[in-house]
Amino acid sequence: MGNDYYETLELNRHATDAEIKKAYRRLALKFHPSSSREPGHTERFTQLGEAYEVLSDPQKKAIYDKFGEEGLKGGIPPEYGGSEAWSSKYEYHGNPDKTFRQFFGGDNPFADFFTNDAPLQFGGLQQVMVKTQDSHIERDLYLSLDDLFHGCTKKIKISRRVMNEDGCTSSIKDKILTIDVEPGWREGTRIVFSKEGDQGPNSIPADIVFIVRQKAHPLFIRQQNDLVYKVQISLEMALTGFSVDVETLDGRLLTIPINDIVHPAYKKEVIGEGMPLSQDPSRKGNLIITFDVQFPEKLSAERRQLIKQALNFKI
Structure with a gap:
């Protein structure tokens, strides 16, 4: 009767193309000579290559399904529309490794196989195949x-x-x-x-x-877990005191009195009004208020004198 390609791949005659590929993948890995030295595995590997090459090709498969191996390899009989013999007789090239490489890709197909938690089983030999991961x-x-x-x-x-x-x-x-x-x-x-x-x-x-x-925020600059808020004030405010209103990110309005002299390095720190801590969102960093003191561009002689008197500077 000749070879039964479906039996070789452990399939029934209604197998789909996907089932044929799946069966060849499983059996070719199991019986590949590189993974098993049991008697008969080399011959079985060759049979698998031929069976897959025929059943994966729609034209070869159609002829095989209708005329069997004899019609596939010997030609279609004349009574079915052929000439003396089918001009394209099929003959397996006899190189199952070639079929294997064409299916899996690459000169060393085994280098591309892996398992997530355990090595693949090839016949009686346990072998770990490493598949590389694409760059993140x-x-x-x-x-x-x-x-x-x-x-x-x-x-x-x-x-x-x-x-x-x-x-x-x-x-x-x-x-x-x-x-x-x-x-x-x-x-x-x-x-x-x-x-x-x-x-x-x-x-x-x-x-x-x-x-x-x-993204940038119109009012706050973030520094780690702290929020920095910058305020412009006049020289009068810097020297005499004032209060700052700050609307927080959660919608509250803070009124913060500034009673100190605001010098160039001065900052006002409000504890617990910064960003939540990622490890404990119930705790927060601090709100740090910095100041940009606006100095007058010009002063008359009279005003200079008054400022000197007010500051108790000696002329």
Whole structure:
């Protein structure tokens, strides 16, 4: 009767193309001479190569399904529309390693295989195959200071290449990644989505890494866990006192009295009114108020005299 290619691949005659590929992948790895030295495995590996080459080719498969191995290799009988013999008789090239390489890709297909938690089993020999991971992909995640103060949820759509069920072809699909931003996250915080990059038959998908980038705020400058608020004041205010109103990021209005002399290096620190601490959002950094003293551009002689008297300077 000749070879039964379906039986060789342990399939029934209604097997789909995806099932044929899956069966060859499993059996070729199991019976490859590099992974097993048991008697008969080399011959079985050759039979697998021939069976896959025929059943994976639609034209060869159609002829085999109708006329069997004899019709495939000897030609279609004249009564079925052929000439004396089919002009394209099939003959396996006899090199199963060539079929194996064409299926898996590369001169050393075993170098591309891996398992997540355990080595692959090839016949009776246990062998670990290492698959390299693609370099990680970095993307910036721009967040406002309000987002980083309160925390928020960001949903980001990515498009990536995923492998189809046949294990050989791929397609582009969208996926939504959800990032739960925690209060107090800083610039440079990295959020890693493991193996969410493009999939490929011979590599581990890359990690996608989002890096927090903080947008500028119109009123506050962030320094670690502290918030800096700058106020312009007159020289009179710097010398005589005043109060500063600051609206916080959570909507409260703080009125802060300044009773000290505001000198060039002076800062007013308000404890616990800065950014939440990421490790403990119930605690906060400080609010630091700095001052830009506006000096008068000109003074008359009379005013100069009055200022000197007021400051008790000797002429």
